[in-house]
Amino acid sequence: MKAKLLFEMSTDELKNKLESLKQELFNLRFKHAVGQLENANQLAICKKDIARVNTILRQRELGISQEVAPEKKSRAKKAAK
Numbered sequence: 001m002k003a004k005l006l007f008e009m010s011t012d013e014l015k016n017k018l019e020s021l022k023q024e025l026f027n028l029r030f031k032h033a034v035g036q037l038e039n040a041n042q043l044a045i046c047k048k049d050i051a052r053v054n055t056i057l058r059q060r061e062l063g064i065s066q067e068v069a070p071e072k073k074s075r076a077k078k079a080a081k
Contacts, residue, residue: 001049001052003052003056006052006053007056007065007068008068010067011057011060014053014056014057015057017053018050018053018054018057021049021050021053022050024046025043025046025047025050028042028043028046029043
């Protein structure tokens, strides 16, 4: 997942995304242990996504970055198109 998309999410959305990513990582580790995981690179990708979300949450906690206002979100989406 791109960091730009994560910066556009609210803090609550990021916390929900973090929980879903942790659940996904658990499932990937389980599949890897059983031998059903076809692409072991998925583990690394999932870990990096978790790190990105944690970094953004920590930045907001320290006041380094802030949530994007709803009006700026719509402008950013229009500019991306």
